[in-house]
Amino acid sequence: MIPLLRAEWRKVTTVKLGWGMLLGAMALAALGVVAQIASNGASGNIALPLSAAATQKSIAASASSAYLFSVVVGIILITTEFRHFTSRPTFLIEPRRGRVIVAKLIIAALVGIIYGVICAALTAAIMAIWLGALGVTIGWIDNGVLLSMLSDLVVIATFAIVGIGVGVLVRNQIAAVISALVYLFVLEPLIEIIPVIQKAYPYLPGAAAGAITGASRGNLPHLDALQGGLVLLGWGLLFAVAGWMLMIRRDIP
């Protein structure tokens, strides 16, 4: 297993894609922090003051937006193999396909965690400097800010795993990335507002992620953080197993 993990790690570090996606994730996280702090107290903004625990947690949850990038990275890690046919040497050297896919899932989760740590650190730095300048005390422990950031890591890593599953299912790189983003940006928000099916909404991956991190989303009753975490991990497991099974059964392109 160690050789496969090394090989998969090298695949990530020897192309530029990972760095570009990381920069994107950092930019989005920073934007979330800046927007929430700058708009706080502005007329029409219903958010509680910056000193409130809920607001501080919500700002900290900005790092979790990196999941939009980690799901794409997961998709690209696996679909690149099909697109450029590196799947051939990969599975020639290790024909036990289950092991290859497990190595890929682990590396995808690791990349997700790295993205999460960097984005959380960036978020924490901006918060500490800006709120410090405003004279607001951050309750890192008391207000659950640190816990919110740790749960960001779980969300981001899990979405990288989901990305691998989506990539195996769809195979075509562009189609897979587009379907994931359309789902997260269009389909899930639609489900949230359509009366008949909106009961299912809290159990969807995006909503579950919101429940964990405390990022405010809509007015529907949410799951609590632990429930959200379990639901999201369930999605991760589902996609991981689906990807694993398809990879073992289908012919390699």
Add this chain to the structure above:
Amino acid sequence: MSPEATSIEGRIVATDLTKVFGQVKAVDGLSFSVEPGSVTGFLGPNGAGKTTTLRIILGLAAPTSGSGTISGVTYAHLPAPGRTVGAVLEATSFHPGRSARNHLRVFCAAAGLSDKRADEALELVGLTQAARFPVRGFSLGMRQRLGLATALLGNPRVLLLDEPANGLDPEGIAWLRGLLRHFADVDGRTVLVSSHVLSEVEQTVDRVVIIARGRLIYEGRLADLEGASAGVVVRTPTPEQLSAALAPLNVKVTGRPDGAVAVVGATPEAVGHAAWEAHIEVHELRSGSSSLEETFLRLTADAGDPPAAPV
């Protein structure tokens, strides 16, 4: 074939291999074997099922029925496939943004080989100068070389190469020929090389497996194929009469693109005598000393395949 014979180290065996895609039988009850210490050409027109067969033997595709084995076991059951078998399936298996050296290092890691092997393989295929450049800038010939380097990383005793001469210049082809002959003659490795053009590999291979429409057409020594009768070529203004006159001889008469007819199954003397007896005007009568390529085209065309375009 007895089980012991099948499991000879390094021997590739296809047994009644069939692969169906939807309604199409890409490979149809194909059986053949490839021996260690030889370079075997795997030939057939485009779409004959060569790549599909190789993919099944390499465990990338599952056969609908039948089996493909190397050293007596299916690919997935080889103890260390990365160090036993090297294969190139078309020269496209690279990430364009990754350098040649990093590409090889990825697979060194996967196969548990030291990174030194990457540089050695680059040296072997003459790509040391280009090692640090991304593959997107590589010519087709360079990609072929890099594909070969990937296949050679684990120093395999079995090599399967799909159309390896594609994109190589004449110098590259000569180099490849020398390398493959060395592997087979000196090291006793098994080398299987596919091609849709016989002339491309005829100087390299000693045995051939010819397929068309997924079925075996010929398996054996190239020298024996050369000896196969090429027939008699006759030019006459009345081919129908000639055909009728030759009917008792139980021969096969076919029209040729140049207007002459080819007669297979009789000597020039017998054909000439039959024409003379039937008072048929003959403008040309010669032994059809056809090239290997013509024999190959005739063999594969007889299988009902659309004839490959002459190169």
